[in-house]
Amino acid sequence: MRRLIPTGEAPRPVEFTDVPQPVPDADEALIKVEAFAPNRGETFLLERPAPGLLPGKDIAGLVVQAAADGSGPGVGTRVAGHPPQGGWAEYAAVPTHSLAVLPDGIDSARAAALPLAGITALRLLRTVGSLAGRRVLLTGASGGVGHYVTELAAAAGAALTVVTATPARAERLAELGAAEVVHEVVAARGPFDVVLDSTGGPELSAAVSKVRPGGLLVWFGQASRTPVTLDFFDLLGGPAGVTIRHFHYAGAPYGPDLATLVRLVEQGRLHPEIDRVADWSETADTLVDLRERRVRGKAVLTTGAAR
Structure with missing residues (x-):
């Protein structure tokens, strides 16, 4: 599968590579990523990337392998997710306590804009x-x-x-x-x-x-x-x-708060502010614009995997 990895170069902070598909832990579902949303804080990490850094914490997509322990949504369920890392890829393994089921009325781009900022x-x-x-x-x-x-x-x-x-x-x-x-x-x-x-x-x-x-x-x-x-x-x-x-937002489980955000969007009480939706081939340029504050609200990248 294809994944974006850090380059350590400010003008082009990420590049594509081919890697094996992730193998989920027992409490993780495998998600086919349809869209992801970078955060400005992630652009700072990319300036001097730590060894093994796999960026990507805000995703939306389709469950293609349910968690082995029986928790979380089943195969074919559309979800928003907040993995600990690795979301800028065709597939991501996400703990089921960091997933929320998406209703039909919320597309993947809006869903991907929710996790870190919304939580x-x-x-x-x-x-x-x-x-x-x-x-x-x-x-x-x-x-x-x-x-x-x-x-x-x-x-x-x-x-x-x-x-x-x-x-x-x-x-x-x-x-x-x-x-x-x-x-x-x-x-x-x-x-x-x-x-x-x-x-x-x-x-x-x-x-x-x-x-x-x-x-x-x-x-x-x-x-x-x-x-x-x-x-x-x-x-x-x-x-x-x-x-x-x-204040720091971190602390699992994220799923209940993510479900609350999804519900508010579905009810028309919360409106993700998305300044840009682009193909993930434009991720590097989008990251630069995000770092330099040329993006208002959120930017979302799509993988082309949406049904």
């Missing part, structure tokens, strides 16, 4: 707790996670201010429910009960100053790729008693 958004908002009536600030809102957080938080009753770079992206975020859109953190009109920061760098320091006394800042990414420097005396002169919490 991150769900778990991030679950960490924050009830949002009804609370003032929330979200940085880096035009990425894959940001669009999901915007729509989910607005639907949960948050008064949401989002930070994004361009007017076009601002317009879409407003359509998804953002109450206010600004182009830099310092322009946000605080104070906020909750700040969700995915940018890091100097933006995080600015974001802390927007939190109300006793409020919460959840730090869930560093898209700026710049380390954070916090000055004690700046914090001392800012809002009192702010809690800064680190």
